[in-house]
Amino acid sequence: MIPELEREMKEKLAAMPVDELVPGFDADAEWAVMSARLHPARPRMISLRVWFSAAAVLLLMAGGVWMLQQRDVQRMAAQEQHTAREEWAASFKAEVDKEQALVDSQKGASVAALPDKVADTPKERKVAGQRTTKELVRNGTPCPLEISINQIMKCPNKKPAAISSCNTLEPGQAASLGYKDSDAIASNCSLTVKTIEIKSIATGETILLDENSSISAAEVFSYMSGEKQGDIYAGIFNSDCNNNECRHNLRLGSREGDIIIH
């Protein structure tokens, strides 16, 4: 009996449509799921050539950006340098104007601005522009003075160059004297002070200091530049500001702080 029963059972199940057991069974819909599992979307393969091309383009772009940045950096640096130069010039001018205003208020006289007096030649103007760290020298005499410092610069394979720097100091005025600073020349060049002329502007009387004077120009210069400190005899004026006969020994002293001509 058992085999017949089982055969009957088997035939019944075999003849049975699936949707009798699973209502709404849709083979096409099931295939859509199956197909997705059988044929998953493959990631697109990119050839090595395309990768290399892309890498090359990226490198070129990066290089271009880097070059542009470098150019901007250089431009900014140049601009900063230019600005700093302008700021220095402005501050220098302000300093000069201040000194001029001080002199004007003391004497009531119209005196030309210091740089114009100091710098007579293009070379001197350059020298005048480098004097900010130099010692202040004050005219302690009652007469306006003009101090000319004449230097010789020697460089290898070049003719010796004469540099003349003239500075005007009103009575009571303190200023840094213009002259070529040894720090401002090439290391293989030498700079020596040849002569110093101290002229009383009112009378034109001039004290000339050179190698043959009782005290050399180099010695006086070492006091003017602050290299040496103390008092030094610089020469003698035989007349006063009004050209009256009056002997006046000119000295440089730095015992009181600033270098004073008196």
Place this chain on the structure above:
Amino acid sequence: MSTPSAEIWNEAELIARCRKKDAAAQKIVFTRYAGEMTVLCLRYIARQEEAKEVMMDGFLRFFNNLDSFTWRGEGSARAWLQRITVNQCLTHLRRRNMLVLTDGDDSSYDHIPTSDNVLGQLTVREIMKMIHSLPVGYRTVFNMYVFDDMDHKEIAQTLGISESTSKSQLHRARAILKEKILQTS
């Protein structure tokens, strides 16, 4: 390339095309056997969603391993697909620790009487319900022996049990089913 209707393609041609990953041929094979394999899975696994999932896994294994299949005449591919699907059902049951088979005395089930034409009064749904009411071990051996045409030696090898265990499981399944059928009729 024109796609002939599913009826025109015979099994050998379909399998040849499926080996070449021809999606149209794969679809024909799937739609032709999907329903039958779903019923097969439902004999082993009661839950419909799980049964459908196992059916899908069976087809996936079938299509992906066609290179190792040797066609031996009309119906051999269907038989191979059926065997793969049965194995997928067994794997599913094992993974869920549902396939527990124990030896036992089955002599008492040999003489249970049955009346003629009792199944004629039952619907397919009721028959399936009776099969599902069997313990998983009995149900599995019953399915393999009665519906999937496997002998006790084959069942024993497949499930890793002795032939006597297979026989006792079948006898117990039969006894329970007879009782249920008699109660129903």
